[in-house]
Amino acid sequence: MSFLRIESLARRYAPEGPPVFENIHFGIERGEFVCILGHSGCGKTTILNVLAGLDEASSGHVFMDGREVRGPALDRGVVFQSHALLPWMSALGNVAFGVRSRHPEWSRAEVEARSTRYLEMVGLGQALHKKPAELSGGMKQRVGIARAFAVEPKMLLLDEPFGALDALTRGTIQDELLKIVQATQQTVFMITHDVDEAILLSDRILLMSNGPCAKIAEMVEITLPRERTRAGIHHDPQYYRIRNHLVDFLVNRAKDFARDTPDHDPRHPPRVRPGAILPEPLATD
Template sequence: METKAILQEKFSDKDVMLDLRDLKKIYPTPKGDYVVLEDLNLQVKKEEFITIIGHSGCGKTTMLSMIAGLNEISGGKISVLGSSIKGPGPDRGVIFQSPSLMPWMTAMENVMLGVKKVFPHGTKKERVDICKYYLSKVGLDQSFDKRASELSQGMQQRVGIARAFAIKPKVLLLDEPFGMLDSLTRGELQDVLIEIWNKEKITAVMITHDVDEAIFLSDRVVMMTSGPRAKIGDILPVEFKRPRSRKAVVTHDDYYRYRKHLIEFLQH
């Protein structure tokens, strides 16, 4: 099999969850405008999991924070289900590299913060049940009442994953969520994430520096050119069936072809 790479497929509007059109990001500097992103176009289908890789400084996190509504758009537009975004909103959940929990609050209270906002008319029991369900899904059923400050970094990130899924977003944004974890915890949390994702099928966009993580998790790997004026350089469809096991992926004939393709792109 030849490794297939497609720069940008055109999808039917009804299939598209997230649409980035002619996206541009400029930071003014004393020496003139610094253009981080330019003419960036990307469509992400409903229920699709994509990962974004590229060299440090290519604007991956800038792009993700623009999708999240945390960073102003200098040009172009971003829409979710055809509606242009205007700042942050519950239709987009974010999992950061550092979980950003309220350290004095329990795991349950941290997840409840978002659930209360998104389900204001739910009964107290309904909201508690949602929190418990997702905390159990990430393996924290014994830690509902532990304060965030008492949890390890890996456990805190589990709370972050539970919190993001619990608000039932249309798009899940992940900014290198496992980047600060040791390799064993990282592998465990990749499995936790993909197990919940397989059930919920929320459209997901994840930044990673890890080629193996990208192949294991995604339907497509999006490669960004080096900045400034970064854009989409290449897109690699990953055609392993789901649900996937790590062993089945790494022993598959196509795995090393995919890996070679991504590494060669990053080496240019």
């Protein structure tokens, strides 16, 4: 049985209207990094909020580590696109706030040691005592990531955490996130609109058809070596096969998926191994 299991999930906002998504079935193994891709309006963030316990599905169930998810808890850490820091607290104070919630019996020294460790892991060892107003956008997001990791959740939920950052800052934090995930074997579910980001970070990518009535259309397994880097990923021929397949789905097939696949079994979306079956990349100059 998967560490995280989603069964028959659906969400509708109007009793008589069509669901945003329906018949959502998938599982995530312990230590796996899964990204979900799809156009705006297909319900990606709503699914993440249901996993976090911040929203309720209209039907279906979510089980994590053998227990049904029925509300927010510290076994799930969430990082949103907005950093959501407390402005009157320093970077250290923001992370310590989460650590104290997780370990109320710890001494102040123990809390600060844990908080400092994770801030240093995201490259903020020199900014421990700075408040959010003194930090750049990328630094604020690093504090949010450090806070989520510092409570040592069973699962990390990321809702486009780098979407508002410039390309250089985004790349730097991606590298840091990849190192931490690989070192801690953290289970991660992440929403992104960036195809390259999904390929770099994930073990598997879920492709959603367009809403309303969105579904999981395919599960694409990333066959690149797990110890990948932004600098080296482009030199692997599999990268272009995977990328072409994802872009083709998003551009050409996502909107027509439900109409073109009436016999699709939502419990078993097609599993695709792009490194093995996709056509060769187009020749370039």
